[in-house]
Amino acid sequence: MNHKGLKGIVAAETSLSHVDGELGHLIYRGYDIQKLTEHYAFEEIAYLLWYGHFPNKEQLLSLKDALNHNRVLSDDLKKIITILPPSMDLMSVIRTVISAEGGYGNYHFPPTIAQAIKLTALTPSIIAFRKRALEGKEDVTPREDLNYVGNYLYMLTGEIPLPAHVQALESYMILTVEHGMNASTFSARVTISSESDIVSAVTSAIGTMKGPLHGGAPSGVLHLLDEISYTNDAEKVIRDKLEKGEKLMGFGHRVYKTHDPRAVALKSKLTHLGGQDEWLDLAMHVENIAIDLLKEYKPGRSLYTNVEFYAAAIMKAIQLDPMLFTPTFTASRMVGWTAHILEQASDNTIYRPESKYVGNHY
Ligand SMILES: CC(C)(COP(=O)(O)OP(=O)(O)OC[C@H]1O[C@@H](n2cnc3c(N)ncnc32)[C@H](O)[C@@H]1OP(=O)(O)O)[C@@H](O)C(=O)NCCC(=O)NCCS
Missing domain, CATH: 1.10.580.10 (Citrate Synthase, domain 1)
Structure with a gap:
């Protein structure tokens, strides 16, 4: 077996965190991150x-x-x-x-x-x-x-x-x-x-x-959100990209083969902050359309939002350079x-x- 980059090798035992890509779980010291970001x-x-x-x-x-x-x-x-x-x-x-x-x-x-x-x-x-x-x-x-x-x-x-900006960045x-x-x-x-x-x-x-x-920075997602905000037609922008065979930035993940738990936790936090910022609202609107269209264009591939997607929305909202x-x-x-x-x-x-x-x- 090829262990280049130490892929698959256990290099240390840790009690700090556990990443489960198959089940889409991330825990810190035994606690699920969803609970941690909420409370x-x-x-x-x-x-x-x-x-x-x-x-x-x-x-x-x-x-x-x-x-x-x-x-x-x-x-x-x-x-x-x-x-x-x-x-x-x-x-x-x-x-x-x-x-x-x-x-x-x-x-x-x-x-x-x-x-x-x-x-x-x-x-x-x-x-x-x-x-x-x-x-x-x-x-x-x-x-x-x-x-x-x-x-x-x-x-x-x-x-x-x-406060909404502090809470959004704090969750990230x-x-x-x-x-x-x-x-x-x-x-x-x-x-x-x-x-x-x-x-x-x-x-x-x-x-x-x-x-x-x-x-790496979530810059690809920033472009996508900018484009959608400019045209005000999320479905058309996303459909055009998928028709051309382009990858949709902020969707899919190498390790997480189901929902990225960090994206799920960020989204649920941002849902509570909904209505307070146009970029956060736009991101949530785009996600729904994108997931439906990914199902239509890439059936059976289990493509969901990754953490970069909501990270980009937060960075936009708080106008972080x-x-x-x-x-x-x-x-x-x-x-x-x-x-x-x-x-x-x-x-x-x-x-x-x-x-x-x-x-x-x-
Ligand atoms: C992250 C990523 C590299 C994971 O790749 P992967 O697990 O190797 O998945 P694959 O590239 O093998 O893709 C499997 C299928 O889903 C499609 N797919 C994967 N991500 C897609 C996306 N974001 N948009 C559209 N289609 C996508 C692939 O085209 C492929 O389709 P095919 O079977 O018809 O060829 C990939 O999802 C991606 O490029 N995403 C966009 C970039 C991004 O958001 N990066 C930040 C990650 S935190």
Whole structure:
């Protein structure tokens, strides 16, 4: 059997999440993501992944305090962000600044939850500071009365975000916090397995996430929604594409051979927010038409909406610049990476797979 890319190989045991592509299930620490997005905040999910149980009121308050305290960028980090060349892409900026943060704290092995909180708190602040600096705008001081996601939007725009927008983005960020042994998570675990530090492990993960095969943006779906919004005739646009044999962006999935549970959870959350934003409403309208037409043109293929579809609708609704898509995914995945780093370090064996020599012998 060909195990190229370690396909099908179990590389670690984890209690953090389970992805079931056949049944369309995704669980974090035993809890179905549908329930998690309906009833819990981003901070509670982060706590669950780091500590293994939900926080009580005091524990949640203390996590929020720690996030508030740690999200304020030091003058040194601000200076570093400012001197990086304007042409440097945002993922490289995050990687470089997080790496530089390693020079200011005590980040020796073994990693700690306090360090995980610090890196998670810093990421949205780095993104927002850099984005505003590129636009020649003053940076925005975070507010202690806003939550993790609310602060992210506030630091980007300088305006208090609409509750519907915060909730929509929060659902997306909860659903992308963790997804098993993907490439970036694997690279984080490999780095910490040498008893390196958490900053180095997260830096490896960001470098891996940066590649287009991993942190890709839902830009194809954005084009589709734009086209439909422009013509105001979803059925015609979709039918034309399927007639021409084109793939409909935001539908179908490699791993999930039934409904993508993240799309289902996002949709159900957005249904509650219905009527508050034209892009979210348009997405729900388009989905129904698209699924009917996919059944007509591709009978028996089980094609459903994937997470990219609703992610794109949310990004449209909150008017997030496309350059922020992968960085936003990075901010949420920071929780999953650091949880995996802690898990790996708690029962560590250095990764040392074999390679098979296929070169010459002289
Ligand atoms: C994600 C994707 C690559 C999965 O591909 P896959 O599991 O290998 O499925 P296949 O490409 O083998 O497709 C099986 C059949 O369904 C069709 N199909 C799959 N996705 C389709 C889509 N989005 N629109 C129209 N037809 C689609 C294929 O054309 C194929 O038809 P055929 O049997 O007549 O040849 C594919 O669904 C796709 O390209 N989707 C659109 C892009 C997208 O949304 N990507 C983000 C994923 S998170």
